[in-house]
Amino acid sequence: MTITLAELAQALDARLWGDGSLRVSGAAEPSEAGLAPDGTVRVALAMTPAYAETLSPGGAALLAEGMDPAAYDLAGAVIVPRPRLAMAALTRSLDRAADMAPGVHPTAVIHPSAQIGAGAATGPFVVIGPEVRIGPGARIAAHVSIGAGSVIGADALIHAGVRIGHGVTAGDRLIVQPGAVIGADGFSFVTPDTSGVEEIRRTLGTRGEIRDQHWVRIHSLGGVELGDDVEIGANSTIDRGTIRATSIGSGTKLDNLVHVGHNVQVGRDCLLCGQVGIAGSSQIGDRVVLAGQCGVSDNIRVGDDVIAGGASKIFTNVPAGRVILGAPATRMETQVEINKAIRRLPRMAAQLAELQKTVIRLMQKG
């Protein structure tokens, strides 16, 4: 399947330069782009001057506003105002990966009381429990299991080996990468008597007599609620709530290996990057971005629009709009100052020792 360069410019809402009739079969890095033997072109992604240096003449390229296509001897070009946004449109228009023929694979085990929407595709060895409802246009890949009573909206894309427990509800356009688990039981235990952990939380580190203790399970009766346009990364895990549901707001995206504990409430349009962990009962506002390997303690509130740098560890509430970094996390500007000071700390210790000696000498002299 090909589209013309002019059609591509239109799809990207961008300006065409040169030959709009070039047939585009794909996209490539500049050094690998160009004309194929069948006369189609792979359009080069050259949206900074540095990338454009390796462009070969006669091909087609995506360039950023301000770059001159004539300077690179191109046959055609599409000039985009915001390159990364153009990438989104370009890659969407070229992605044929998740095409699945509609229909239910003969090996799938689907409970008679489940409802599968029109045009949905269900792959081999899929298991769908009683009272499940799947929206129209959903694609459910091989080895997925969906527990009793769960409800998935329209146009979901659920990749291979995903585990969705019972009582999970999701809006439209849900994407779940392979191996993710939605609706495991929460990690919630109690000891018959006050535990060491409870004591330490109260005393901030001091503990009386150590006692034998065993853990009694608090079962998870709540479900998981996902809004519209949610994406869950590969092998990520979202636990169900104890009584109310764990919830993830519309437009929020989770990367791979992210852990969301029981009762957690995540707002809308958040990004939780790779290996982020959020402990039980914490609340994350809207438009929050947690970079890779961030951690959030239990029962914490992170306000709207907070952005946390990589590996920040959040132990206390964070007010809305704050940009934070570090372990424990503080304001990013403060942490940058702290990090500078820490690098100088061994020298500072030496200077302090030297100064102490000098002052002693001064006092003896005085």
Add this chain to the structure above:
Amino acid sequence: MTITLAELAQALDARLWGDGSLRVSGAAEPSEAGLAPDGTVRVALAMTPAYAETLSPGGAALLAEGMDPAAYDLAGAVIVPRPRLAMAALTRSLDRAADMAPGVHPTAVIHPSAQIGAGAATGPFVVIGPEVRIGPGARIAAHVSIGAGSVIGADALIHAGVRIGHGVTAGDRLIVQPGAVIGADGFSFVTPDTSGVEEIRRTLGTRGEIRDQHWVRIHSLGGVELGDDVEIGANSTIDRGTIRATSIGSGTKLDNLVHVGHNVQVGRDCLLCGQVGIAGSSQIGDRVVLAGQCGVSDNIRVGDDVIAGGASKIFTNVPAGRVILGAPATRMETQVEINKAIRRLPRMAAQLAELQKTVIRLMQKG
């Protein structure tokens, strides 16, 4: 299915107040609890005065010792001495999630030499290898695989997509959340000559000539041994031992995405929270609690009753009973002091610089 409020009080070993004949169909947060159209009640969990504020009159609630049911206009109440413990009993009595009909699903592939205990349930597409023994009352959900010779005790609950390798043994009442892997090969490699890592461990950071090196695999011949009442979280991984088994003691619970390396020995009644990692050959005592994202280096001993705060990184042995925090982990009281001092560090650096100038002036004057 409903129980009466009096029966619930009895199940929780707690005191009944008011109308014991109320029929309870579930539990809910106070704002969502109350009478249903069918005459049953959802009992409100209102075990602190703050939660009780949103109670609606005429319903039933769980209250903590010291709270007055009459003050909230309730029809009935159960007064519990330790609310979280009551939650355990309450949620257990209401959890119907993992109900599976006994018997082997026709799609399951079970080796003829495997023994499945009485009353066990085996879901669709389960694969059970030769010489496996599963205890009575086990529930094994869809897409689980269990390798040759593994032995699982009575009343196990193994959720969808769990991978249990060969030669794994587990006691009774094992719970494994979806996607967990028990018995992957250990991550153990050796270079034909001394590797850079070995050199650095000896010299603490100094390295001679850098050499080409490739990694030769040490195979894992040992298995994994799990005690009674062990729980393993979603997508967690436990590697097999090299020669002896990796082991997890009775009563120990692992949260999601926890990594336990080869040869590790974890004691009894421990809690390993989300995303904790324990590197190869380390030993963790009894009743140890590692909060989320803690890490333990290889070949370390963590004593009994140690509690580590979130994201603590443990590089050296920890004596029994110690409460630790930080990266690298130190006593929690020390770390709290260190964290305070670090926040003041930029100011301290400025004060030191100022003091140096002052002393120089004093010396010049003197």
Add this chain to the structure above:
Amino acid sequence: MTITLAELAQALDARLWGDGSLRVSGAAEPSEAGLAPDGTVRVALAMTPAYAETLSPGGAALLAEGMDPAAYDLAGAVIVPRPRLAMAALTRSLDRAADMAPGVHPTAVIHPSAQIGAGAATGPFVVIGPEVRIGPGARIAAHVSIGAGSVIGADALIHAGVRIGHGVTAGDRLIVQPGAVIGADGFSFVTPDTSGVEEIRRTLGTRGEIRDQHWVRIHSLGGVELGDDVEIGANSTIDRGTIRATSIGSGTKLDNLVHVGHNVQVGRDCLLCGQVGIAGSSQIGDRVVLAGQCGVSDNIRVGDDVIAGGASKIFTNVPAGRVILGAPATRMETQVEINKAIRRLPRMAAQLAELQKTVIRLMQKG
């Protein structure tokens, strides 16, 4: 199956001492080694004098160069120059775990256009897509899925429940532990206007007006390329590239729960230990070792032969050959000094305060 002690010595390229005709059935820790009722021996791994203390007389052992077999009353011994290397050969020769009978299990769903090499074994419920090519001698365990057009080399060992997406290529002798996901979509999103994250990266923490923002997906058109002799740990995830492929060089080994983002290029003969995370588009050189829970920010270059200690967080480029530690990571020697100074920091703060008072008194006196 047994081998003689003489054959074992030959397999390990090591020196035989004593009775070479002893029949070896396995290996064990010294306290559990010795003669079995059937006349075979389990050879004791006693490669340090401390381990050798619990040897029982009359058995066989692996000893390190310089240890005297006569001192332990052994019947036979194999003297090895580099014990860990001998472990590799020994465990390989005794590992019977992944034996699978060649052939395709009747329940496997294999697309007619897929090519499976000679002698390959395919387990129950395996799903193999169109145009896939699997090399000779591959073993593909239960519940594995492999997407359209992927190419796996000779002698692969793909454990249960592994997810390989479309367009993934791998060299020979690939090992993938259970539950790993190769070829999930990259975590790459863009906002229609400049996002808060982009603004903060430019200003290092300062942000103007907070705007509503939603995330538009950049699709992943690239694949994943794995070299020869690559190993991927349990439940690890490797995302596909946006345009070019994400790649892992020959000889590189990944432990469990490792995250490799889209477009990442990892070199040859690296070790990425448990729970390491590498964010999108970063480049890791050859022979790099990242210890457990290390993190690498996006668009970073880590040079050849870098070694990073446990839980190091790498935010900036690292020159080749450097040994680093800490969060943020610095040279290991520097970090060791910093850690010492940090432990003394509360005391240092007190000393500084004291000194300030002294100097003020001196000034008043002066």
